[in-house]
Amino acid sequence: MDSSLILQNVLTPPVLFFFLGTFAVAVRSDLEIPAPLPKLFSLYLLLAIGFKGGLELQKSGLGGPVIPTVSAAILMSLFIPILCFIVLRIKFNVFNSAAIAAAYGSISAVTFITAESFLENQNIAFDGFMVAALALMESPAIIVGLLLVKLLAPKAKDNRKEIKWRKIIHEAILNGSAYLLLGSLLIGFITATSNPSTVVKMQPFTGKLFYGAECFFLLDMGIVAAQRLPSLKKAGSFLIAFAIAMPLFNAFIGVLVARAISLEPGNALLFVVLCASASYLAVPAAMRMTVPEAKASYYISTTLGLTFPFNIVFGIPLYMGLVEKFIPPIS
Amino acid sequence: MDSSLILQNVLTPPVLFFFLGTFAVAVRSDLEIPAPLPKLFSLYLLLAIGFKGGLELQKSGLGGPVIPTVSAAILMSLFIPILCFIVLRIKFNVFNSAAIAAAYGSISAVTFITAESFLENQNIAFDGFMVAALALMESPAIIVGLLLVKLLAPKAKDNRKEIKWRKIIHEAILNGSAYLLLGSLLIGFITATSNPSTVVKMQPFTGKLFYGAECFFLLDMGIVAAQRLPSLKKAGSFLIAFAIAMPLFNAFIGVLVARAISLEPGNALLFVVLCASASYLAVPAAMRMTVPEAKASYYISTTLGLTFPFNIVFGIPLYMGLVEKFIPPIS
Amino acid sequence: MDSSLILQNVLTPPVLFFFLGTFAVAVRSDLEIPAPLPKLFSLYLLLAIGFKGGLELQKSGLGGPVIPTVSAAILMSLFIPILCFIVLRIKFNVFNSAAIAAAYGSISAVTFITAESFLENQNIAFDGFMVAALALMESPAIIVGLLLVKLLAPKAKDNRKEIKWRKIIHEAILNGSAYLLLGSLLIGFITATSNPSTVVKMQPFTGKLFYGAECFFLLDMGIVAAQRLPSLKKAGSFLIAFAIAMPLFNAFIGVLVARAISLEPGNALLFVVLCASASYLAVPAAMRMTVPEAKASYYISTTLGLTFPFNIVFGIPLYMGLVEKFIPPIS
Amino acid sequence: MKRLDLIFGERELDAMLTALEAAEVPGYTVMKHVTGRGPERIVSEDMEFTGLGANAHVIVFCELEVLERIKKNIKPLLSYYGGVAYFSEANPL
């Protein structure tokens, strides 16, 4: 594990702006990015990575490593929540366990973006089709989480046992962020096929602006993450340990799978980051609606207050170290 | 009428993002672009097209086809509302007829922008001075609408008959969107004359970013348009038919006028689009203040829920077909 | 004093958009830029000038004129508020005098930006390290203002006499705008040192977009400034005279100091603009919290409604004339 | 004292505030970007970017006599443009 890699990662604008945000909360500066500006950046980032991913997917086609990678990604997002659920049941009831498990089975798009920036800085190649994996890993964990609740929750008085598939699927793939990401991916794909000239015209917006907007958004993420810390204390040490150890373990499994399907180092890192990251957009939205019995502060504080910062600061370079150990570079 | 032209138009990012928005409403996704973000994009687009139009106007000067085109545009925006009013009176009272007529006599800047993008995709040239026509067609229809109310509305008890010209003119040319468009046009013109070097520095903001911002805005327009559909049903079949047939008819007159004043194909299409499009910004703002007797849902639902989508999806390529039939290409 | 310089300054997009905003209020157009959009642009501008300043500072290093200039800047921001305080005490009580004095001792980042754009238009060179002076001049005046209150205010009943240094320092350097500016400066500096490649990726966001965003923001500043005018009338003629004469006088002192420390013309102008401009972001925030006895409308109306417009329209070219008179051009 | 709640179209805000000032209210509070449904119209958030605007919610704490004056001033506005007005008891803390 290369500590200079961590330092190099920390000294990039996105991570530094993230720190600027957390530090603002720590020193009680009144810096704030009022609603709905963070929403603007979050919508923009989803639209832009989706669109760019669609372009790349069209370029690379659906052959080669695309199908195996995406399939592995979906399998991971089904398997990880079950694993997490088993661990969480040690301390939590079915509702809370399932909701937190769903969050860790799903992904964080901003962590993914930061990993892409990291790879670019390190001059390590990666493929655009990984965005398809990102998009397709968002929802399955939600379905697993809801199924766990339906199957294992104590029979409620009003007999809510019948599984409402329609509603589950709806929450899983039609929540705003998943929908926008998938939709933009599709639009990028279609456009690259039928109207390549328009792609160039999108480039200043979806491409050039991206890095700066990412920094601005991470400034806000820093503020929000730091504001989550107090409620994290209340969550207890088990959950705190979980929020660090589980991503590391998921990353480890991720590396083994990446090696098994022979991903190249860049793609492998992104795959690992998808496994290790946890959702604070799509999953909380879905859980709030379908499992209100779970305590929102548990899954929000851990994913946003701990796992997210850990991943973008230490996680990404650590996982890179892991990838370099386990996966032979392209010769 | 070339159906491949329609398909080509549909498969561009702006139209696809529009569909993504409408589809989000159809499948009940919770995707939303919270206020005031749509306002940001709408202000930006007005500022940017105004500014760019001003530059082009300065380049082309006020000679050649500029004055005839702009004059024809203004005349159309006086004539079309009267025509619409006569048709609408079949079913509606004076207030509603005048308000809807004013909306159809005025223009939609986003439809205009989409038409420009369409022309660029088709590699058909057009002139920047058409933006001046856009800016000057926004207000006259409002004045006509208000005059129709003042002259033809049943005498009210409080005798509101005297025409308050000051208030009418104020609402017509000083409402936010007309003002920003005209003002930016002027600034573009002045800057291009006196400080050409600054024009280059504006370019990344007003030029490069434009296409992407247009897509983002159309995503929201798609959501909003789809949300209008239920109240459209209430409006009744006459109004629904009007919202499609009237633009087609106005487009047809527009083509004949464009031919009469010998516009080149690109400019002709933009001219036709101005005639065929209807306002959902300036006119509703003015009507709400001056003709509150008219039902807002009528003019908002038709212009936004039907005419706008029809124009950007089918209208523009249809009108292009019309233009190609009636107007000889530049030899 | 070159009146053609004033005209040249007026006919640039930022100043023209400022006028468009003021004129909108004058003619009672309903153009508005709803909250929190102005906040978005203000955060963006602070982030971008900070970041760019950091880059330049890293390039130029801390040698040469950097330390003397920055020191002189800080001294000026300690001296000017005392001077202003003495003048203001003629008419106002200690609370109001101290609060207004603090505002005039501090700086306006947007005035600074407009001056930079002016210099670029005139092809006059200036150094990036001036942003450091900007960042470091924001806070000292706040401390001076608070000290003046603590030392000279009539002993209050609850004996608020002990100086709460922690709170003062906190309000002075940790208010949102000062914090973001300084933080971005630091991030720019660090990034330029350790990850120069990322600087290029920030460029479209912090560099290219800047001029356009500045124009958009100045449109809003125009609206806001004009809305301040009525309460300015209430403030009385002494304050109105102060809001014009004091900046001129401060500018004059600024030129002499700039000459004394041998600044080159471009840097000298920026230095003078820092002396002559007054704060409407950091200082009002700090004064509201720590000197609520002072009337906010006094320091907001003068700085925003009068001094700011005066500086960006007439001030900057006037000060340039002054600089040209007193400071020999680089041979 | 009385508490008055006014809800009406954002575009009429200026006229409404002028009417309140004419009734010599001691103060008022304005919340914009408010949506809702009345007997006739649905006002949704998307209205804000069309020219129509959303609703504004204005609260006034005042004495009964001021309320009477307000009533006289704003009734015509409410009946012409739409909007609702309700009052209840309130006491300064």
Place this chain on the structure above:
Amino acid sequence: MKRLDLIFGERELDAMLTALEAAEVPGYTVMKHVTGRGPERIVSEDMEFTGLGANAHVIVFCELEVLERIKKNIKPLLSYYGGVAYFSEANPL
């Protein structure tokens, strides 16, 4: 007449409005982007960008009988999802 104040999670807004419509309210007013603290949860502004959303504040002016119907319809929602509801007297101006 009565004035009802409902405060609950923004994400339940649709369900809540449907329940109100089912109770045949004459109208309602919605304020979004509201934050607060209840017995269990703290809702801060930053929640708005996470999937959770902030709170919504809904005001209904209605007759007592409508209030009874509302109560029947929304009590289950409030007890399942959380949120508070208080009513007081109000008079049309």
Place this chain on the structure above:
Amino acid sequence: MKRLDLIFGERELDAMLTALEAAEVPGYTVMKHVTGRGPERIVSEDMEFTGLGANAHVIVFCELEVLERIKKNIKPLLSYYGGVAYFSEANPL
């Protein structure tokens, strides 16, 4: 029960909430970006980007005894920084 409406400068929000918590309120609701006019100051929307900030509107539903405690805690804040506080009757639905 009682309903308390507090309206004051956004910048004092933290201090105000601390005072409310100290009075052991069962909960509160916050609306920011509120504008208005008081006896002295006009607070307009544009204030939000200057350092001054707009107003915040805080609603607390609580028992009378809590109200007494709140009164003790926030009266000094209101008289130092400005702002208004009114209460009225309210009943849980």
